[in-house]
Amino acid sequence: MQIIIVGCGKVGSTIAEQLSAEGHDIVIVDTDESVVKALATRLDIMGLTGNGATHTILVEAGVEDADLLIAVTESDELNLLCCMVGKKAGAEHTIARVRNPEYSQDIGFMKKELGLAMTINPEYAASTEMARLLRFPSAIEIDTFGRGRVELLEYKIVEDNILVGKSLIDVGRNIKSDILICAVERGEEVIIPNGSFVIQSGDIISVVASTENARDFFKKVGCSNTEVKDTMIVGGGTIAYYLANQLIPLGIKVKIVEKSHERCEELSAMLPKAVIIHGDAADKDVLLEEGIENCSSFVSLTGIDEENAFLSLYAKSVSNAKIVTKINRIAFDEIIEKFDLGSMIYPKHITAEYIVRYVRGLQNSVGSNNVEALYKIIHGKAEALEFYIKEDSEMTGATLEALPIKEGVLLACIIRNGKVMIPNGKSTLQKNDSVIIITRITGMQNLEDILK
Template identity: 30%
Template sequence: MRVIVIGAGEVGSSIAADLSESHEVVVVDVDGDRVDELTYSIDVLAIQGDGTSMRTLEEAGIDEADLLIASTDNDETNIVACSAAKALGEVFTIARVKKPDLLDTWNRSDQAFGVDFMVCTDLLSAQAIVTIVGLPAARDADPFAGGTVQMAEFEIPEDSSVAGQTVQEADRFDSLTFVGLLRGEDVEIARGNTPLLAGDYVVVIGSPESVQRFGAELSPEQTPGSAEEIVIVGGSEIGFQVARMLEEQGFEPRLIEEDHDRARDLAERLPNTVVMESDATDIEFLSREHIDEADVVISALTHDEANLLISLLAKQLGSSRAVAVVEHGAYVDLFESVGVDAAVNPREITAEEITRFTHQGRAENISLIHNDRAEVLEIEINERSVLAGRTLQESMADLPEAAVVGAITRGEECIIPRGDTHIEVGDHVIVFARTDVADAVAAAL
């Protein structure tokens, strides 16, 4: 497949690097330095030019392209690039936007703007934050099979009851499977004798209730649903969307916004949120508003430095958890290493969503894990699958070793796989696999 990526920033570069392994990728950017950097770093054709220009698109081979992904930091540029591509050929177009209003317009009109699929960065980021808030200690989480199954990634604390145990010893939760272990840069398939060490990240798949129980055991002081005191710092679009989504779930968060006009606007649009006009770096204000009693503090300002400062202040004052928006992906590990419980990078989330869409094929759903070092795939079993009509034990020899079935759904039922579990046509299987074998797994299933 020939893919044209408009924009060589963090999102575009990530998408191009991922797709270049199995597709012919062309990247277009107005910045010559970025073009040169890509030319020498990944196996793509990089072109300097304006992605909205028909001449540039023709130079990129738009007439032979199957897919165009517009991923610059400018919404209008991305939409115009998709429209121009549609005028030149039969190409499937994906646009990245930040403004939810544009997504609303697109949703109301079939193929509006010449865009076949639209991804809204701010909404995706807000959804990721709300999901993390609902799962104690979770660094990442995604639903599968219409919400019947949950995948989550947890850090194992030193004082955790499972730290130092093997997977077999820790496997005492109904409807839960330990599937993967992330230790440094390594991704391991979880086996019975695999040790769970403090500081490791473990990936589990199971029913939402079992995943929540596991998270509660890792962090007993933060039981699911106990986040009654939620403070959002920053009335950015992400901050607003987080508050709106939390209101829909029955929460009554507090939101701190320094700008008078923005604070007033948010107060009118968020009936169940207490909006406070103040500088959130004012320690006296934070103490007066009892930030130390907050179960979660979400920093959603527009600058990484401010989000880091707010998160560390909140933790120092006594807040249980700190979640921060991080615009630069290179800072994510830094934030989490100095005490931020979860760092959410909008660009990384957007790149994952677009890559997930381009990868799907037979997969109903895909989640990318640990900077795309592993994947969780949901696939419906048909007659050609190596699993169809066989037990799991009989069929696992036909799958790569670096893969494990984490859950099976049959209708509304979540089945935790065992060796004698019989797989039927129409079942949905949720599989954890290292990225280097994910395509082989999808082909076998």
């Protein structure tokens, strides 16, 4: 597909990298010439310096033949203007990043009137992910499929866990929960396991199950699945506002520590049910005074990755809180992942997943098996995809054991008439099924791609 990306900041560069890796023709546009040159050279894509909201620059970028225009500059208004001009100039589909909470109630109106295919709010998406984790604190990461009916949870196996030393066959016999351990991260290795695979201490397992069965499984293996009662958030930015807005209605007490007095006043007005503390969280005495030792969850949301990492490590050392850490700079992935920072949230990754999912769905809109959901799992080393089977094909009716499925691919779940099923070799696929696939092979466009 021909795709134009306006804005080469953290989100724009991540989207460009993901879509370029998917094999699309990318043109990036930004007002900063040095940024454009560096990114275009690194990804071997076309770059253009200029204002992406002007007709002249968009025409030069090839908007008349563009399948998709993505505007992700720092300005919501500029993004909306860019999409409006791009749509008028011939772009087939347009996507705008809109972050300001003041616009949240008007998104439906904007999409309709400006012809937007989609709006993206990285901060809101990140806060939704965090809220989900705080509702299920045993998990490192949680993704949902089938309109919330199915969950994919990552969970770290500690030394005294009852699963240590057990094969997956043993787990199935002894635990008796309708779940599937579909992927395992062991050190640098990602494994799609079979029944003889033996779980070890330190493994990070990915579990597919319905919401009810997931809770039953974690209870049986001795993990608390009770949502947190309170949370301490360090950093009072947009994500903190969105997160507090999602947690307070659930009855979770929210305390936000922010060093800007002006921002504290704004948050006090916007979040009257939250406790807003004016203080510098880099001073551990402030955190101790505000009760970090007794809080049930701790979320570090400052604008500096290093500060977030150290805050999370400190919280882990003085409390038993569920830890959530926001990370922005992907360049530090390999180092940061060696620390135990609890659940790490990458707003850029979440946004890129949304975009890639939309693009794959767009490509398959005339096909029989559309991508309904896409998640990068295990730090981007594998993918979890949901396909919807619109029509009968060579795959429907045949048992799974009779299908020549590629190595490194696991058919993890079937949703049929609202019922969640963990499949076995005798299971079959049918028209109108939703199918969840776990794979180390990236870039799958269609369900048939899982076959040899």
